[in-house]
Amino acid sequence: MAVNAVEVEEGRVVQLGLIGLGKMGGNMAERLRRAGHEIVGYDRAPGKRDVESLPALVEALAEPRVVWVMVPSGEPTKATVKELAGLLAPGDVIIDGGNSKYTDDQVHDVMCREKGIGYIDCGVSGGVWGLENGYALMVGGTKEDVAKAQPIFDALKPPAPVDESGQEIPGAGYVHAGPVGAGHFSKMVHNGIEYALMQAYGEGYELLAAVDLIEDVPGVIASWTQGTVIRSWLLDLLVRALQEDPALERISGYAEDSGEGRWTVEQAIENAVPMPTIAASLFARFSSRQEDSPTMKAVAALRNQFGGHAVRAVQAQEAERPA
Structure with a gap:
């Protein structure tokens, strides 16, 4: 039986839909499960997913839903957010945790707000090491929407460091940076x-x-x-x-x-x-992507023209390259 995503009293499981179970998304799902949260995952790869489609993922979550999108930036994210916005209900929240451009977040926020759906952008750093070490999170959104997802952020971020007296240092590894767009701008x-x-x-x-x-x-x-x-x-x-x-x-x-x-x-x-x-x-x-720089060809030609400096013929360069 699905649990309410915002019932976060002590002992309660928090539920999250997670789209994209690659290197980052898969490790994030595992870290959240280790923290006791219920994850319903979807990925295009059949062997990784818990449900077969985005409609099935939404159906598996109790309202109000929180759905985290962890897919490549650009068109894949845009298409996923657009489809989710047509499936979710007012009061639900979408989190984009990929490497989206902050201006895309602002467009998505307007689209979601028109349907009563909250939107959060979250810059995530930690790579493949995040499963064990935690992820640095930079979040953009309203206070109300961020509060709905706070238990998820708390489970993903690194353990709080302590100072010389043993007191936790607040803020390390997590920040609510500002309104929508601030998270991905910070990242x-x-x-x-x-x-x-x-x-x-x-x-x-x-x-x-x-x-x-x-x-x-x-x-x-x-x-x-x-x-x-x-x-x-x-x-x-x-x-x-x-x-x-x-x-x-x-x-x-x-x-x-x-x-x-x-x-x-x-x-x-x-x-x-x-x-x-x-x-x-x-x-x-x-x-780094140029085998032979056109700029440096021009520089070599100019040195030869004004100073008579020697230039290397292409054939000589090719002969010197290791097989």
Whole structure:
């Protein structure tokens, strides 16, 4: 028998519909179940889902319903939210926990409000480690809608850290950032910063590896993880990657971007906020996809034209490439 999603007294199970049971969504469902919540999951893959369709998921939940959408951003999310808005009832709440652009949230909110349905956007960080460590959550929505989903957020977020006296430090790992759109805007900026941090670590790694003076590059990187001002979880993950592949020989230097770095730079331009580091890290990813940079071809040609500097013929470059 389905339970009421907002009956959250001690000892009560909280119910959630979860759409998208991939790496993130599947782990989130498992973390919530471990916390005692009832999860009704739907995924396009038959082996993962509890119900066969979105109508069946809605039917399985008691009113007022809370449904979390965890599918790829863009058209998949738009289509899912639109279908849900046609199935849910006034008082129900939709949460978009994917990497949607904040402007999409504002459009979805208007559509849902017209039907009396609440809408929350939630930026989620934690990746595949979130199952055990918890997820950092950045939430946008009304206080009333967020309160309906608060037990879910409380179960997903990391355990509260404690200060030297043993008191919990409030706010760590979770924030109600503002109205609809604020959650994904916060996550967008978070990911822009992430781009820049990864680029800085990568450049430091390359310089260490480029000189004969440093005999233990992975050891130097690992030494930075304790007692230094640049220690971070990302640095820990770089150490892990170097333990598995010390020279990173099994990895191509091609780096995709999920879109949020681009959106961050767009907002920097729109708001006249100087953001050279994040912008440079985004452009570096674009450079990683070029086998031979047209820009640098032009630079080489110009150096040859004004100074007579030597240029390498394409045939010579191809001959030098390893098979």
